[in-house]
Amino acid sequence: MDRASGDGRLATEPNRDGALVSQSSELEDVSFGAVLDVDGTPRVQWATPDGLEVVGCGVAAQFTATGADRFEQIRSAADRRFADLDHDGPAASRPRAFGGLAFDDGHEPSGPWQGFEGASFVVPRIQVTRADDGTWLTAVAESEADAVDSLEYWRDRLADLPAMRPSGTGPGIASTRRSTTPGEWTEQVETALERIGGGDLEKVVLAQAQTADLETPVDVAATLERLRRQYPNCYRFMIDHGEDGTFFGAPPERLVSMRGDRVETEALAGSVPRGETPEEDDALVERMIDSERFQHEHQLVAETIREQLEPLARDVTVGDQTVRRLATIQHLQTPIEARLADDRHVLEIVEALHPTPAVGGLPLEAAWETIRSVETFDRGWYAAPIGWFDGDGDGEFAVGIRSGVAVDETVTLFAGNGIVADSDPDEEWDEVQLKFRPVLDELR
Incomplete structure (x- = not known):
């Protein structure tokens, strides 16, 4: 199971070798900011100008790399983990690997970038997706039994969350x-x-x-919600590395979207x-x-x-x-x-x-x-x-x-x-x- 001793905490150590299994079920609408308040790091958030929004917590798989061949390292590692993926649910709710890369392939983590490697991506254990066909909860594990158990646990837990979460005001700048x-x-x-x-x-x-x-x-999720209201035609993202920091923003520029x-x-x-x-x-x-x-x-x-x-x-x-x-x-x-x-x-x-x-x-x-x-x-x-x-x-x-x-x-x-x-x-x-x-x- 992806919770320790029944307390609902998400496991953060990925199984690096096993195939991934995912189970999805439809949700009533839920506050994505409230989802991010549940236990478990890393946390990720991704939203596009055309309406796709995803939040995730915990680690089902993680891929990191450094150096000039970091793109190839990430592709190879991800291909092995995704090769035998068994997903039960609509295409919109499929597991995805979220993350990013450093600007420079010679990047060495330090200062505010401590913990941010040259390239790092996470497949969340729990993923909530809002798309054109509804809102979906996806649980990712290393066996069907664990995925089903996790899905049931988190579906019950998220059902108690509010549909709206106050975005509040900024933290103030000293x-x-x-x-x-x-x-x-x-x-x-x-x-x-x-x-x-x-x-x-x-x-x-x-x-x-x-x-x-x-x-x-700073409440990053609340900050992103305020940015959504001010800049609805921009992307919004959050890559949370826990104590090492959280990278977030509302960029206007698409680098690439690829389908087939x-x-x-x-x-x-x-x-x-x-x-x-x-x-x-x-x-x-x-x-x-x-x-x-x-x-x-x-x-x-x-x-x-x-x-x-x-x-x-x-x-x-x-x-x-x-x-x-x-x-x-x-x-x-x-x-x-x-x-x-x-x-x-x-x-x-x-x-x-x-x-x-x-x-x-x-x-x-x-x-x-x-x-x-x-x-x-x-x-x-x-x-x-x-x-x-x-x-x-x-x-x-x-x-x-x-x-x-x-x-x-x-x-x-x-x-x-x-x-x-x-x-x-x-x-x-x-x-x-x-x-x-x-x-x-x-x-x-």
């Missing part, structure tokens, strides 16, 4: 401190501009970190703030659309994504450029679709696309060298792939921006901006501060 001063930022941008002017770079994304010391501990041979992704680059009136909104958007700098940056991202997909695809379609309007910011957006030429795992597509020029730069190696030489903090899992995959190799990943990592009574937030030939350090500073706001506002 103080903040930055990784980068305005003067340091100006020097960093000027260094990037010199390299761009010398022909070594076309674009580099420079980022900052800001640590908030809180007045009370169909891949969907997007270019999201170039941004301006929202205006005080609809007329000011439109004027800011018009300025962005007409800006040679914004268009150059955006086209670099869209073209590079197309080039990254072409070796894997039978065909790639780049859609028309649109504007993505969020509560505090507006982005240029171009949808991109592909049909794969061969059978692939979503992690292969993730590996091909990460990092996109929207969070790294071009050429990639020159951008990497610039980021490493000028940034004053460890990106950890910031701006890296966050999402899930299943036993068929399908899955969905967002780019881990508009995010923070919570440890004890501190939250470290991250934001960055693309630097191109005519970037102005002061304007870029202001735009980065705007990108801190989605999470920072919900902590106040």
Whole structure:
């Protein structure tokens, strides 16, 4: 059984060798925040703009990896555990592995990223899924008897949970401190501009970190619920590593969604703030659309994504450029679709696309060298792939921006901006501060 001594606590040590068995049953609607309050870590939460929402607790299987071949390590380990999966339930309730990867394949866990390996994914023992066809409880175990027993136990337990959970107010911010001063930022941008002017770079994304010391501990699930209300068209995620910290956020950018041979992704680059009136909104958007700098940056991202997909695809379609309007910011957006030429795992597509020029730069190696030489903090899992995959190799990943990592009574937030030939350090500073706001506002 996945509870110790009948007390309902979820086991957190995975069986690393046995096949997985899962059983599902339909639930009445339940507060996903309340589900996350049950015993058991790690805890995960994933929600998409189109309505899929999943929360999970405990560990049925866990996959971790480090180094340059971390994508392959995760795929191989997951293929072995998923190979003989026996799932009794609808497709929407199937077990999934949730997690993410570090931005840099040389990442070593430290500071707020203690416990966050180069790549880490968990198949929860208990998973609750809300999809178009209802809300489902799934129990995952190493035998049918254990899965059935666990399903019955947790179905009874979750039946007593409320359908709504108050999201409350933010924990309050006692103080903040930055990784980068305005003067340091100006020097960093000027260094990037010199390299761009010398022909070594076309674009580099420079980022900052800001640590908030809180007045009370943060309730991450409640924070995500408030973010849902403010940013309903964004992803929401939480990867909780217990005492090691919780990475969470509300990113607007999809890295990839894959179903069978169909891949969907997007270019999201170039941004301006929202205006005080609809007329000011439109004027800011018009300025962005007409800006040679914004268009150059955006086209670099869209073209590079197309080039990254072409070796894997039978065909790639780049859609028309649109504007993505969020509560505090507006982005240029171009949808991109592909049909794969061969059978692939979503992690292969993730590996091909990460990092996109929207969070790294071009050429990639020159951008990497610039980021490493000028940034004053460890990106950890910031701006890296966050999402899930299943036993068929399908899955969905967002780019881990508009995010923070919570440890004890501190939250470290991250934001960055693309630097191109005519970037102005002061304007870029202001735009980065705007990108801190989605999470920072919900902590106040």
